[in-house]
Amino acid sequence: MAIVLGHNRYGKAETRLVRVHRDGDTHGLVDLNVSIALAGDLTATHLTGDNSGVLPTDTMKNTVYAFAKQHGVGEPEAFALLLARHFVRTQGQVESARVSVESFAWDRLGPHSFRRRGDHTRTATVTVTRESTQVVSGITGLVLMNTTASEFHGFVRDRYTTLPETTDRILATAVDAKWRHLGDDADWDKSFHGAVDAMTGAFVNTYSLSLQQTLMSMGTMVLTSRPELAEIRLALPNKHHYLVDLSAFALENENEVFIAGDRPYGLIEGTVTRDDVPPATTEWYL
Ligand SMILES: O=c1[nH]c(=O)c2[nH]c(=O)[nH]c2[nH]1
Known part of the structure; x- marks a missing residue:
């Protein structure tokens, strides 16, 4: 054999x-x-x-x-x-x-802004007690990208820091957001689409110095345009895109060719709140 x-x-x-x-x-x-x-x-x-x-x-x-x-x-x-x-x-x-x-496939949102095609998920969680009703709406899996208008520099450097400073990078994230309603009888569809449009618009139109700044801008835009909302919680993965070093092949890479990283990823989380509204009755974003 x-x-x-x-x-x-x-x-x-x-x-x-x-x-x-x-x-x-x-x-x-x-x-x-x-x-x-x-x-x-x-x-x-x-x-x-x-x-x-x-x-x-x-x-x-x-x-x-x-x-x-x-x-x-x-x-x-x-x-x-x-x-x-x-x-x-x-x-x-x-x-x-x-x-x-x-x-x-990505759909265009602006000259250098895109939304990944495909389903995102709309979420709703209500909590009812004898005293209170709380409605929380949200979205997961809304993938957005700016291919420029994003910088990251001026950060802490210690002996383990190797990240180069950049004035032109890709900023991409998969939005995971929940927002708390003040009342229990809004026009839910209108409110949902308004909030998503506000978030998306802020992502597209913010010249970003950090994803944290973009998060704040998205939350602010939602609360200023949606008076029926009290606060918003955003969890934004920083979907890293690494510039490929093509110098070994005598090719210059002027921010044109990227490795789409999978993991690890940065995860930027924050709550943006209107300061003149009643506090939540439960730990609403968990
Ligand atoms: O927008 C960013 N915020 C960070 O906190 C961070 N950290 C990092 O390595 N890259 C980035 N980008």
Whole structure:
């Protein structure tokens, strides 16, 4: 009996690419998850660990980011073809390259502001006692991004701080918010949509020096435009987008090619309150 190697392939899975196409102040946005699998003569590495025919998966990831800079990113099919043909053309030992792309759709909110398409969840929690009624409305999973108009600098530096200061970064978050109503007979739909529009508008229109500042601006806009609301609690994950260092490939990255980070993420939380209203009757945001 002989044990033999069967079908095999390898590659880099789930390279998260965000490509910003800058046309002055107006930006385009492409958000992809790219997976690459190469197959061919890979017997040696499996049988003896001879890697002379193994293009590192790390290189495949780099190629995704470098091609995004060099060629831009249009339709997912076109970008996948570009990558797959490159690996087959340049690597003689590669017989087949499979490139799979997931493309996340974003709707435009402004020249450089976007909302990720897809469902967010509207929430409502009411607490009734013999003495009181409390209505709390909210939203989760409202994903927003500004591709510029966001800076972060002047922060504390200690011996463990490596974060560079920036005057131009992506600011992205998935809004998780709850807000407390003063009464129990509002026009709930109108109030909900008004609050969401106010939050979204504040995110889009605030030139941000920190996500904390943006949080305050969102809460303030909701309370100033919705007199039926007493306070709002916001939990904003800072969905980090890391600038890809393309200098090893003699390419400049002028805030165009980003790694969409998954975790860890910053989590900025805060309550914004009107100071002339009765306090909550329960721990309303838990
Ligand atoms: O807006 C931000 N606030 C922070 O507190 C923080 N911390 C960090 O690393 N990046 C950021 N960004």
